[in-house]
Amino acid sequence: MKPLKLTLLIAAVLTPVSPIFAGNLSDLKAEISQMRADYEQRIQQLEQRLAKAEVTTSNVQEEVATVKASSTPLPPPTNRNTFNPAISVILNGQFSNYSNNPDNYALNGFSLQQDAGLATKGLSLGESEMTLSSNIDQLLAGQITFALADDVGNTTINIEEAFIETLGLGHGLTVRAGRFFSPIGYLNERHAHAWNFADAPLIYRGLFGDQLSTDGLKISYLLPTDQMIELGGTIGNGDSYPGHGTHSGIGDWLVFAKTAGDIGINHSWQAGVAHWQSSPQSRTFGDANSNVTYNGDTDISNVSLIYKWAPNGNPTQQNFTLLGEYFYQHDNGSLNQNSTATAYNGKQYGGYVEGMYQFIPHWRTGLRYDRLGSSLSAENTNIFNDANINLTGSDPQRYSMMLEWLPSEFSRVRAQINHDQSSRNDDTQFFLQYTVSMGAHGAHSY
Amino acid sequence: MADINIFACEPEWASLSKELGGDNVTVFSATTGLQDPHHIQARPSLIAKARQADLLVCTGAELEIGWLPLLQQKSGNPAIQTSSNGYFMASSYVRLTDVPTVIDRSQGDVHAAGNPHIQTSPLNILNVAQALSKRFQDLDSTNAAIYEQRWQDFSQRWQLAINKWQQLAAPLKGASIVVQHNSWGYLFDWLGLNKVAELEVKPGVPPTVDDLNNVLNKLKATPAKIVINAAYQPSRATDWLVDKTGITKVTLPFTIGGNAESTNLFSLFDDTIQRLLDANK
Numbered sequence: 103m104k105p106l107k108l109t110l111l112i113a114a115v116l117t118p119v120s121p122i123f124a125g126n127l128s129d130l131k132a133e134i135s136q137m138r139a140d141y142e143q144r145i146q147q148l149e150q151r152l153a154k155a156e157v158t159t160s161n162v163q164e165e166v167a168t169v170k171a172s173s174t175p176l177p178p179p180t181n182r183n184t185f186n187p188a189i190s191v192i193l194n195g196q197f198s199n200y201s202n203n204p205d206n207y208a209l210n211g212f213s214l215q216q217d218a219g220l221a222t223k224g225l226s227l228g229e230s231e232m233t234l235s236s237n238i239d240q241l242l243a244g245q246i247t248f249a250l251a252d253d254v255g256n257t258t259i260n261i262e263e264a265f266i267e268t269l270g271l272g273h274g275l276t277v278r279a280g281r282f283f284s285p286i287g288y289l290n291e292r293h294a295h296a297w298n299f300a301d302a303p304l305i306y307r308g309l310f311g312d313q314l315s316t317d318g319l320k321i322s323y324l325l326p327t328d329q330m331i332e333l334g335g336t337i338g339n340g341d342s343y344p345g346h347g348t349h350s351g352i353g354d355w356l357v358f359a360k361t362a363g364d365i366g367i368n369h370s371w372q373a374g375v376a377h378w379q380s381s382p383q384s385r386t387f388g389d390a391n392s393n394v395t396y397n398g399d400t401d402i403s404n405v406s407l408i409y410k411w412a413p414n415g416n417p418t419q420q421n422f423t424l425l426g427e428y429f430y431q432h433d434n435g436s437l438n439q440n441s442t443a444t445a446y447n448g449k450q451y452g453g454y455v456e457g458m459y460q461f462i463p464h465w466r467t468g469l470r471y472d473r474l475g476s477s478l479s480a481e482n483t484n485i486f487n488d489a490n491i492n493l494t495g496s497d498p499q500r501y502s503m504m505l506e507w508l509p510s511e512f513s514r515v516r517a518q519i520n521h522d523q524s525s526r527n528d529d530t531q532f533f534l535q536y537t538v539s540m541g542a543h544g545a546h547s548y
Numbered sequence: 549m550a551d552i553n554i555f556a557c558e559p560e561w562a563s564l565s566k567e568l569g570g571d572n573v574t575v576f577s578a579t580t581g582l583q584d585p586h587h588i589q590a591r592p593s594l595i596a597k598a599r600q601a602d603l604l605v606c607t608g609a610e611l612e613i614g615w616l617p618l619l620q621q622k623s624g625n626p627a628i629q630t631s632s633n634g635y636f637m638a639s640s641y642v643r644l645t646d647v648p649t650v651i652d653r654s655q656g657d658v659h660a661a662g663n664p665h666i667q668t669s670p671l672n673i674l675n676v677a678q679a680l681s682k683r684f685q686d687l688d689s690t691n692a693a694i695y696e697q698r699w700q701d702f703s704q705r706w707q708l709a710i711n712k713w714q715q716l717a718a719p720l721k722g723a724s725i726v727v728q729h730n731s732w733g734y735l736f737d738w739l740g741l742n743k744v745a746e747l748e749v750k751p752g753v754p755p756t757v758d759d760l761n762n763v764l765n766k767l768k769a770t771p772a773k774i775v776i777n778a779a780y781q782p783s784r785a786t787d788w789l790v791d792k793t794g795i796t797k798v799t800l801p802f803t804i805g806g807n808a809e810s811t812n813l814f815s816l817f818d819d820t821i822q823r824l825l826d827a828n829k
Contacts, residue, residue, distance in 0.1 A: 240631060243621070270626035274599050324599045324624055330592035362592030367580065370591050410589075414582040417589065419782055463754070463782070510752070512653060545618045548591040 187236035188542035192295045194228030196221055196535040207525050208389050209304065210493045211476030212450055215311025215343055218302070221533070227252055228535065231262070231295065235544060242266050247293065262293070263315070274324035284316045284336060285358045286376040287427050288406040296546050298423075299504055300518045300533040303454040304472035305429050308498075309402060314378070315342045316356070330362040330372075340380045344400050344431070347383030354380035362548070367415040372548060376404045387437055388489025396446065398435010404428065410548075421460045428453035437485050444482030451475050452498075464509060470502040474524065498524030513538045552688050555598050555628070557606035557616065558585055559804040560667040561638060561676075563813050565605055567702050568681050572691050576601075581805030584780050585611055586657065586752070590618035598623040601634070603687060605680065608637025609644060609664035633686060639664055641679040642672045645733050656750030667803055669734035670710050670817055677702060709814055714739075717821050723828055724770055726763065726795065728777035728786050731802070735820070744772045747785040755785050767793060774798050774827045779806035796827045 198204070204220035221228070228251075235245040246264040250257060265280030283291045289303065290313055302312045322334030338345070340353015347353075355378070362372035379401040387396040405428050412421040433448040452474030460466045475497045480486035504518040513536070520531040554575045556562035562577035569575070576597050579585055585607070588594075598604075598619040606612050620628055627634035644662025651660045666672040681699035685692040721740040729748045736743055745763045747755050755763075776798045777786045783799065790797045800820050801810040809819040 267621075268624070269621070270629040270632070271624050272626045274624045276622070276624045322624075324595065324622070326600055328593075328596055328600075330596035332592075360592070364591070364593045367582075370593065372592055410591075414780075415580065416583045416587075416780060418584045418587045510653075510657075545590060545614050547618060547622070548589055 185236075187234040188544070190233050190539055190541035190543040192229075192231035192233075192293075192543075193538050193540070194230065194295065194535060195226070196228045196300065196533060197225050198223055199532040200529055201531075202525070202527055202529045207529075208490075208493055209308050209474070209524055210496070210498045210526075211474065211478065211491060212308030212498075213385075213387050213392075213489075213491060214307070214389065218307050218311035220531070221301070222253075228537075229294065231293065233543075237269065238266065241268060241271075243269050274326060276322050276324075278320040278322075279318070281315060281317045282320065284314045284338075284342075284356055284378065285320065285322070285334065286314055286356060286378055286402070287404045287429070288372070288374065288408055288425060289427065290314055292546065295537050295539070298425075298456055298458050298468050299470055299502055300516060300535050301502075301520075303427070303456075303470070304474050304498055304500055304524055305427070305452040305454060308452070308474055309344060309429055309431055309450065311343050314344075316354070317342065318352075318354075330360070332358075332360045334358055338380075340382070344385060344402075345380035345382050346385035349381070354378065368413060369409070369411050370548075371407070371409045373408075374404075374406045378402045378404075384438070388491045392489045392491075394437050394439045394485055394489040396433060396435060396437055397443075398433060398446070400431065400433050400435075402429055402431045404430075408548075417460070419460075419463055423458045424455075425457075426453065426455040437480050437482070437489070439485045439488060442482070442485065444480050444485050446478075446480040446486075448478040449476065450478070456502075464507060466506045466508065468502075468504045468506075470500075470504075472498070472500040472502075472524070474498040493526050496523075500524050512540070512543070552684060553600055553602045555601035555604050557604070557612050558667070560673070560813065560816070561605040561607070563804050564673065564677055564680060567813065568677060568695065568698050569684055570694070570698055572688065572694060573684070581801060581803045581807075581810065582780050586614060588612070588615045590615040590622070594619055595622045598628060599625050601625065602627050603634045603636060603683070604628045605636045605638065607639050607664050607666065609639040609661040610659050611639075611664040633683070636680065636683050638676040638680075639666055641675050642666045645737070646730065656748075657752030659751075663730070663733045665731040665802075666734055668732055669738040670706065670713065670813075671738060672734055673813065674703065674706055674710070677706070706813075709817070713817050713821055716825070720821075720824055720828055723774070723824075724772040726767070726772050726775040726789065728775065728781060728783070731778060732776065732800075739821075744770050747775075747789065760785065760788065763789065764792060767795075774824070776800055776824075778802035798823050798827045800824075 198221045200220065200223060204223050207220045208214055230250045231247060233245065233247040237243045244266045247262040249260045249262045251260065261281060263282050265278050265282045267278040268276055271277065285291060289297065289306065306312055316336045316338040318336055318338035320334060320336040322332055325331040335355065335357040337352045338354040340349040341347065345354045356376060358374060358376035360372060360374040364370045381399050383397050384395040386392065387394045407426050409424045410421065413419065430451040433446065435446060436443045437446040454470060454472040456468060456470035458466055458468040478491065500523060501521040502518060504516055506514055506516040508514045515536050518533040522529040522531055552569060552573045554565045554573050556565055556575055556577045558579055559577045559581055562575045565573055565575045578594050579588055606616060626632060629635065646663040648658045648660065651658055677699065681695050684695040717739045722742055724742045724744045726744055727746045729751060730746050745766045747760065747763060749755065749759050773796055775786050775789050775795050777783050779799055779801050786797050789795055800823060801807045801816060804810050804812060804816050807819065810816040
């Protein structure tokens with residue numbers, strides 16, 4: 103471009119707008135200054151709001167700080183009992199009525215242990231139980247349960263359980279040592295006061311004399327899965343009924359597996375299998391007066407299934423439980439009477455189903471059906487008959503119904519009626535019992 | 549990438565853990581807003597979850613004493629034992645009120661350490677959040693910066709929300725309210741509400757006819773517009789009171805999941821305050 107034209111162009115740009123646009127220029131100026139005023143006003147407003155917000159936040163922070171200050175936790179009140187074990191006591195009392203003489207009770211096809219029979223007729227003090235439990239150190243916790251029973255003025259103390267157990271061993275492992283209820287089936291690991299009926303299921307009475315225990319070691323392993331799967335085993339001294347006698351090494355052993363899950367919010371279940379084996383020596387065989395004993399191998403298999411329901415998963419209002427177990431015992435050995443022995447093979451089996459329904463808070467009702475069977479044979483029928491174990495030709499069975507009132511989690515009054523067809527003659531049995539717990543009672547497991 | 553596997557006993561702590569941990573945490577809530585946290589069974593599915601957990605986030609103050617110790621015992625998990633770093637009890641970071649002078653079973657289900665229902669006040673939740681974030685940073689130091697940033701972000705949002713709720717709830721100050729169970733202490737302290745009477749004089753023990761008549765007499769002297777109960781509680785006693793006096797019943801969610809509107813910590817208080825305002829009109 104020629105320098106002259108360029109100069110003129112520059113001059114035109116730099117010169118204020120020509121008079122043709124004079125009117126629009128003042129409009130433009132007015133607009134700009136209006137915009138400037140608007141923006142200034144808006145900036146002012148924003149600054150005010152920001153200042154307000156800052157004050158508010160600092161106000162809230164101040165208030166929160168004062169609350170935080172007043173909210174600093176107080177040290178927990180010192181408890182002089184801190185290092186002592188938690189103590190709990192269970193008291194029981196019972197009124198029992200039978201249409202037959204309870205002293206004559208015998209379980210058809212099964213050898214009845216001396217303590218496991220029917221409760222004394224009339225008013226009686228049931229078992230009183232005391233449990234002490236505590237953490238021992240960073241590795242172990244311990245627990246002991248005594249059962250005190252008074253039978254016609256003669257008080258017996260029985261150590262039901264006394265064991266130590268690892269705390270958080272890792273990898274889902276837990277080790278327990280001492281005396282404890284064996285992990286066979288569902289009901290076996292629960293103390294009697296936690297049962298749903300006043301008496302043990304017939305199969306427990308017949309096979310274990312109410313409950314099977316292990317003096318030894320238990321190892322269990324919980325798989326790292328969302329579905330609960332637990333595997334484990336025990337080894338024991340082989341002395342607990344239906345084991346018997348002294349064994350220098352492992353007298354009995356058990357393996358078990360459990361799995362459980364939830365179905366939605368309202369339902370949960372657990373299934374288990376177990377197998378127990380021992381080699382009893384001179385175990386009493388037959389009724390209380392029998393002088394026949396059994397030597398040989400004994401093994402017991404078990405399956406159990408439990409199902410629970412609660413609306414919205416909240417069991418405090420209503421809940422329902424259905425529970426069933428089946429046991430199968432096989433004896434293979436010999437029966438002995440004085441110095442004579444005979445080959446013996448026996449199968450004893452049976453189970454129960456019970457259903458419990460809490461229909462309103464503090465009230466529960468339940469139904470139970472027990473059924474047993476046996477198939478026993480010995481070469482020498484004289485010895486076998488002397489044992490007096492087969493009383494009738496029919497399989498034992500029993501129907502039970504109960505109603506409980508639970509004023510709180512710590513007390514219970516229960517009424518129960520049985521139609522018992524397990525002994526020589528049919529019996530109608532009625533029980534009224536109270537069970538209370540005092541002290542620091544740990545929670546019951548599922 | 550380190551991930552903290554969290555077992556939260558109640559949904560409020562599950563939600564708080566998710567706010568503070570984001571994608572770096574996996575959270576499981578043992579209970580829902582429709583369950584009574586006092587009476588939960590230590591069922592196998594909870595044991596299996598506890599076995600895999602790195603961190604327990606629960607209320608404490610004996611609220612979960614009926615089931616949590618059993619989970620610790622049966623899980624065989626060293627991380628969640630009481631002495632370890634994976635054991636976090638929210639009530640340890642808050643001053644508890646209503647500490648009973650008499651601790652005896654005849655008084656009902658008393659909590660010896662004080663009222664454990666701390667989640668009813670957002671000021672308590674702020675205290676717990678600060679401590680919880682620190683615990684995350686302790687357990688997972690590689691992601692400490694992320695947790696710190698999430699805490700700062702949550703703290704800001706939460707404090708602004710607290711201010712908003714306080715302003716919204718200003719008309720409720722001094723309002724006389726009847727409660728079914730004494731679980732609302734912290735809410736009442738925060739909003740300046742006045743508890744006129746409680747239906748369950750002994751916690752966990754259903755009110756007797758005398759107890760209920762006492763409440764009626766109290767209301768004649770100091771009338772109240774509202775009676776509140778929690779979503780998981782049965783409302784028999786409350787319904788009886790409504791029947792007798794025409795008082796307005798308000799069922800508050802109490803925690804997340806107590807009703808459809810309470811889906812997180814913020815909407816829990818939005819809904820709680822809204823329901824109280826609606827009933828107070």
